[in-house]
Amino acid sequence: MTKPDQYDHLVHIETHAELRLYELIPNVVWVFDLDKHGWWWGNSAAVEFWGLECLQQLIDKDLSGDTQGARDRTLQTFELAAKDGLTVDPWTTYPNGKPKTLLMMHRAVLLGPEKHRGIIAYINEQVNLGEQPENLLLMEAMRYTRVPATTFTLEGQPVVENPAATDAYNFLHEQGKAQNDCAFVARFADPDEGRERLKKIQAGQEGRCDYIMQTSEGPRRHSLDIRRTRHPLNGDFLFLVVEYDFTELYHALDEVEAARAKLHDIAMKDALTGVHSLHYMQEAAKTEIAHAERNGQTLWLMFIDLDGFKSVNDTLGHSAGDEVLCEVAQRLQSVIRSEDLLARIGGDEYVVLLSHDHKEADTTSVASRILEVLQEPIQVVGTQASVSASIGIARYPQDGADLEALLKAADAAMYLVKKGGKNDFVYVQSRADSD
Secondary structure (H helix, E strand, O other): OOOOHHHOOOEEEOOHHHHHHHHHOOOOEEEEEOOOOEEEEEOHHHHHHOOOOOHHHHHOOOOOOOOHHHHHHHHHHHHHHHHHOOEEEEEEEOHHHOOEEEEEEEEEEEEOOOOEEEEEEEEEEEEOOOOOHHHHHHHHHHHHOOOOEEEEEOOOOEEEEOHHHHHHHHHHHHOOOOOOOOHHHHOEOOHHHHHHHHHHHHOOOOEEEEEEEEEOOEEEEEEEEEEEEEOOOOOOEEEEEEEEEOHHHHHHHHHHHHHHHHHHHHHHEOOOOOOEEHHHHHHHHHHHHHHHHHHOOOEEEEEEEEEOHHHHHHHHOHHHHHHHHHHHHHHHHHHOOOOOEEEEOOOOEEEEEEOOOOOHHHHHHHHHHHHHHHHOOEEEOOEEEOOEEEEEEEEEOOOOOOHHHHHHHHHHHHHHHHHOOOOEEEEHHHHHHHO
């Protein structure tokens, strides 16, 4: 019989003579042929285990009464052993009609000249799961843990679950919500996610994954620890799901993230006026300057200091002064383009960075417009306040290679306006030309 390439890595046992050394092993060892569904060989311990007199009786043993489920389990074991090299599983056999639960190791091989698919089975030990104190203690622990734990068939139907799982999911059965999907899928808030996870489990994937589950307490975020296992009595492949509820932790993390975002917002925005802060301007300017350097472009920076603002604070109060600062910010924002940057960097000081290669004439136009809009009276606390602005303008890269240098140059130019009568603007180069 020709075998697919996927089995070429398996050991090929052609004759019984190759297994004679297994007669020296006191443990039970037998070889099972999947393609004819019968024993191919067994050592003396295996013959005795089945209550037979010779090897031929073992080979001739009639297994036609085996169910399709038994045949499927044997095939699953072969495929898993072919992939992983070795399986260790509990199996229940019936020598002399009496059930015996065995802990068995299996290796996948190819048998005879036809290369039938085969399994070498080694009985590691006989176990009695119902009487072992360790298993009783484990079952008791699972009963009282608050962590839901459920064993499912590969079709997603529960085999056994602890009380915590029953409390969490029994309502699904009571309300008939598991009618269209298997019980495993029905537990997911998003059934499509449940169906996709079940497919992965059936393909042999284990591990830990997070999902929103619909529980008796409502939607909860659970971390599912999924492990493949075998039924201790009939050897069926199963999977165990242990669920850890991290809803509160995720809520706490969401709150931390929201607080971090708020702090970031505070750092990036001026709390009073809502325009950008100096910190934001420092970060954004790095990107603008890098872009301008790569493309050989010019940037213009305006340092704006209000004239007459101290008088507003002294005569009308600080609340009125705050209103003036907010209105000035809005007027400045209305003059510049959306891609330009406006920041309040001090009490009555603002900075505008004109991006994307403004021409000097464009910059002059913006500065003139700023002076115009600020000359309009500002309504505060039942009266009017008046301010103007002194503006110093620096140019990248001629007046500075970074924001700090540009601010320093524009600030110096702004003071020239203050000394010259205020309510005007001046370029750094104008000072240089006058020297």
